[in-house]
Amino acid sequence: MSKKEAVKILLDEREMPRQWYNIQADMPNLPKPPLNPATKQPAGPEDLSAIFPMELIKQEVTTDRWVDIPEEVADIYRTWRPAPLYRAVRLEKELDTPAKIYYKYEGVSPSGSHKLNTSIPQAYYNKQAGIKRLATETGAGQWGTALSQACAFFGLECTVYMVKISFSQKPYRRSFMEVFGANVIASPSQYTESGRSILAKDPESLGSLGIAISEAVEDAAQRDDTNYALGSVLNHVVLHQTVIGLEARQQLAKVDEYPDIVIGCCGGGSNFAGLGFPFIKDNLTENKKVRVIAIEPSACPTLTKGTFAYDFGDTAQLTPITMMYTLGHDFVPPGIHAGGLRYHGASSLVSQLYQDKLIEAQAFGQNEVFASAIRFARSEGIVPAPESSHAIHGAVVEALRCKEAGEAKTILFGLSGHGHFDLTAYDAYLGNKLEDADYAEESVKQSLACLPKI
Amino acid sequence: MSKKEAVKILLDEREMPRQWYNIQADMPNLPKPPLNPATKQPAGPEDLSAIFPMELIKQEVTTDRWVDIPEEVADIYRTWRPAPLYRAVRLEKELDTPAKIYYKYEGVSPSGSHKLNTSIPQAYYNKQAGIKRLATETGAGQWGTALSQACAFFGLECTVYMVKISFSQKPYRRSFMEVFGANVIASPSQYTESGRSILAKDPESLGSLGIAISEAVEDAAQRDDTNYALGSVLNHVVLHQTVIGLEARQQLAKVDEYPDIVIGCCGGGSNFAGLGFPFIKDNLTENKKVRVIAIEPSACPTLTKGTFAYDFGDTAQLTPITMMYTLGHDFVPPGIHAGGLRYHGASSLVSQLYQDKLIEAQAFGQNEVFASAIRFARSEGIVPAPESSHAIHGAVVEALRCKEAGEAKTILFGLSGHGHFDLTAYDAYLGNKLEDADYAEESVKQSLACLPKI
Structure with missing residues (x-):
């Protein structure tokens, strides 16, 4: 590793974003409105005010491009933000790829993830x-x-x-x-x-x-x-997570870089959106051509195998009915270790962008994902969460494609959290005890048959 | 929390120390030399060369004040160093103390500790x-x-x-x-x-x-x-850890601060020495008057209850015989959760400084230590390792003394690691199942009777 390569790219506290980015201002088609679960009529603020404060309800529907981060929130963000961006020089060497790989690391937060x-x-x-x-x-x-x-x-x-x-x-x-x-x-x-x-x-x-x-x-x-x-799915949650991508974009600019490919793991979608939306903004408003790729587990392939439809967010049908990619609210995915990616639906915003072909999606099995996680850990020194390891694997796949094609693309992926509480999963992988549980096509068919009739 | 208070004090990568500090250059009395375990004659390089490389053997005995950090080592240090220094504003508020409390956080390293x-x-x-x-x-x-x-x-x-x-x-x-x-x-x-x-x-x-x-x-x-x-005890290990204190001193200087009290937990002594030695240097060479305090568990009170004598580092008597504070190499401390502080001896350098009254030592029971750890976690958001929690408790005790005396002292403590792998201990504490195992006076008497005869 040479001294001249910037391995860790930091921002000063004063460079921390002061506003969140709201993609509802820029996306060509807004998602259809959520519906009241009982009346099936468009849900208004009054449908949500029993469980959410008005400020968050406003953030749910605003089309303002920028939303101010309150000073009290920024004060606490500053205890770990701006989060570091790393160039994965040792992983690049291990993969022998001409690609440049960067990752934004959210595991430095006290809770260990972007949440x-x-x-x-x-x-x-x-x-x-x-x-x-x-x-x-x-x-x-x-x-x-x-x-x-x-x-x-x-x-x-x-x-x-x-x-x-x-x-x-x-x-x-x-x-x-x-x-x-x-x-x-x-x-x-x-x-x-x-x-x-x-x-x-x-x-x-x-x-x-x-x-x-x-x-x-x-x-x-x-x-x-x-x-x-x-913790995910809703528009205000996605909004808050955009600090990730906003910082990453600034950090890359510090080393005169801009990504060709941005990769995030995707369960409910907030981590993926948080990293990816500021780059999709550049595609939409500045004619950039970044490929933004959501990686999901093949055991719960919401985007790659699901249906774009109105569905409930929960089993007891208490939440608003939302337009989204879904495997059906009754779908119970196999017990893979990336628990954070085992959700039947995806964020409305992410779903709409996928429907409009403004993002891509890929699904991988957990054994190939863990193989890349171990490779990453031994090169970069960080034990990643199983969820985040999906993004690592997506980046490894793209980096190896670059190697084959001899292309020096710039890849940015989101490392959303560390795996300190997931070592039973690593233990199972290292002991060859992980199964590549595929999603059951029959069970998805059944659960899609139970979508609400709108 | 006001914007004007610097909560997180960072150094630029270029400000990372380029040399480790060797206290052997400045301490008034060097420790007596280690002895060959068989011949009981002073051990030379040849006694160590079967198990250590010559560069580390040289570092063990050098009296050069500064030792260069190799570029290859600095390159890897940079993936997490300089480590952050925090002002514990929320803990200060919780304690309602006029004291200013700073902590140097080594848990940001990929391994989660200073090691x-x-x-x-x-x-x-x-x-x-x-x-x-x-x-x-x-x-x-x-x-x-x-x-x-x-x-x-x-x-x-x-x-x-x-x-x-x-x-x-x-x-x-x-x-x-x-x-x-x-x-x-x-x-x-x-x-x-x-x-x-x-x-x-x-x-x-x-x-x-x-x-x-x-x-x-x-x-x-x-x-x-x-x-x-x-991982601890030896002079070269202590030397490498001085990056902690060197950085902390620079970081405090950035906010025009200098500590009145520096506190570290002490097992073998490398964490304590790493933070404290650069400040002891200031006491020795610049006439500063910092109190440097080692905190140990009352279940394994090496400094506060041990004897200053020649002893073995291990049970089978294979290591050199070293001059140190010891509870006897046969001493088996009670099974407290701060496993990293359960060692019968202490670094020769730390022991000599304690003998010469250039540092202080205090011992605390694990229940009071965990109470402070929880208080810290809820204020500052970081779950500390049980070992590091001893330093937190030491700082809390001093901050509460300041409150009683109405003194606005500046306290710096070392937060050597996070407690992500120690949650069984927290579980036991929260369930009122932790015992305050005191060291057994009789067992120490017995084990001190087995010290080597020199």
């Missing part, structure tokens, strides 16, 4: 609105951790409905949230109607993200002092 | 010397992780003898090392004479750091292609 970018403003706006307590769900645990920390910063109570199988399998994640004072409940639980009705049918239910969302939404809807917080 | 500061140069000098493989021991796992990563960077094989109780209790730590390609062996093992002799006496032995050191030293001594690497 804190949105949990902080969500806690802030709720605090401002006089809310005392937030309820949420968590699957793999990264979102629950991020919201627990944000609530601790702003003095809010926090209740996390944690998918029961994760609650049992990931006791460290649970403890991490408890360190920050959160109340962590295994879902399905006896505390909500949604939970009780699932348990009545199946007392041994291991839970799912869809069920946990139903529990948290019900909890929030029933208590005046409590709101709900979601 | 990478020395594993990188150790792997580098061994690679330069033509060595193919390193053997080491690990207790809590931070050192084994750091050496595994360093070996992956330089293409060396790595074998880690991991104390058997940790091997079973901390499977994630083991997986983390395996991700980097290390061969991790539960100690005592059948692979060495030292291991076999322990197992012959006690087939159920859970191991200890002293036993694991014996196994790793024996492994290295027997193979020409293999050297040994130690």
Whole structure:
């Protein structure tokens, strides 16, 4: 590694973005409006005000291009932002590729992932609105951790409905949230109607993200002092995550670079959108030609195998009906280790852009993804989260294509978090015990048959 | 939190120290020389060359004030260094203290602790010397992780003898090392004479750091292609860690600060020395009056309750006999969660300075330490390692003294690592299941009776 190659590209605190970027100002087609789950009529602010503060509802629908980051939020962002951008020089060498590979690393946040970018403003706006307590769900645990920390910063109570199988399998994640004072409940639980009705049918239910969302939404809807917080999918969440791409673009400019390809892993879509949308803006408004690629697991291939349709966000059909790519709200994906990518739907905004062919999508199996994760760890020194490893693998595939074609393209990928709480997955991979669970075509067919009739 | 308060103080890469600081140039009394364990005569380079490369042996004894950091080492340091210095404004508020509290955070390193500061140069000098493989021991796992990563960077094989109780209790730590390609062996093992002799006496032995050191030293001594690497105690290890204090001093200067009190946790002593020695230099050469305080667990109170004497570093008596504060090489401390502070001895340099009253030492029980760790986590957002939490508690105690006295002192403490692999400990604390295991006075008496006769 030569001294002259910039391996770590930092921004000064004063260069941190002061506004989030809202792609609703620039995309050619806005998504169709969300519908009230009961009336199936377009949902207004009043449909959301039982569980969200008005500022977030406004951010959900605004078409302003830029939204100011409140000073109180920026103050906390500054404890880890601007996040570093790295040139993966050792990985390039390992791959023997002419491509230049950069990655934006969000694992430096105290919660270990990009999720804190949105949990902080969500806690802030709720605090401002006089809310005392937030309820949420968590699957793999990264979102629950991020919201627990944000609530601790702003003095809010926090209740996390944690998918029961994760609650049992990931006791460290649970403890991490408890360190920050959160109340962590295994879902399905006896505390909500949604939970009780699932348990009545199946007392041994291991839970799912869809069920946990139903529990948290019900909890929030029933208590005046409590709101709900979601870690992905919604427009305001995606908005908050754009700090990632805005910073990355500035950092690349510092070394006179601009990417040919931008790659992010995609579950609900907020990480992918956060990195990618500022570059899609350049495509839309400055005639750039960046390929922006969403990588998803082949076990839960929402974009690559799903349908573009109105669907519910949760199992108990409590959330608004949203236009999105979906595998059906009843779809239960195989138990792959990238828990954060096991969601049946995708963000409306991401879905609309995919429908309009403004982004690409690719799906990979978990064994090839872990192989790239190990290769990355041994070269770059960071153990990546299984979710983020999908982006790594996407970048490796593109870098190897460059090698074949002899093209020195510039690739930027998002490393959304570290894998410190995912070492059972690595253990399974290193012990040749990982299965490449494919999505079950039959089960998707069944669950798509249950889409709401609009 | 006001915008005007610098919460995170960063250095530019170009401000990273280019030399390590060697306190042997400035301390009034050098430690007595180490002795060959067999002949009990002063150990020369030839006594160490079977297990260390000559460059590290030279660093062990040099009295040069500054030692150049090789460019290849600096290149890797730059992936996470300079490490951030934080002003703990939210903790100050929580404690309602007039004191200003700063902490230097080493948990941003890819291995999650300060240990990478020395594993990188150790792997580098061994690679330069033509060595193919390193053997080491690990207790809590931070050192084994750091050496595994360093070996992956330089293409060396790595074998880690991991104390058997940790091997079973901390499977994630083991997986983390395996991700980097290390061969991790539960100690005592059948692979060495030292291991076999322990197992012959006690087939159920859970191991200890002293036993694991014996196994790793024996492994290295027997193979020409293999050297040994130690993560603390030795002079060259302490030397490498001084980047911590050198950076912290520069960072404080950026905000026109200089500490009244510097606090580090102390096991073998390398973290404490790394932060503290550059400030002790100021006391010795510039007439400063900084109080430099080592914090140790009351379960293993090497400095506060030990004896200043010649002793072995390991159980099988294979290491040189060194002048140090010790509880006796046979002492087995209670099973507290700060595994990295469970060592019977302390660095010769730290011990000599303590003997000469140039540093202070305090011991605390693990429940009070965890209480401060939780308080810190909820204020500052970082879950600290149990070892580092000793320094946090020391700082909290001093800050509360300032509150009582109405003094606005400036306190700097070292946050040597994060606690992502220590959540069982937090779980136990939050469930009121932690015991304040005191050291057993009788057992120390017995083990001190077995000191080598010089």
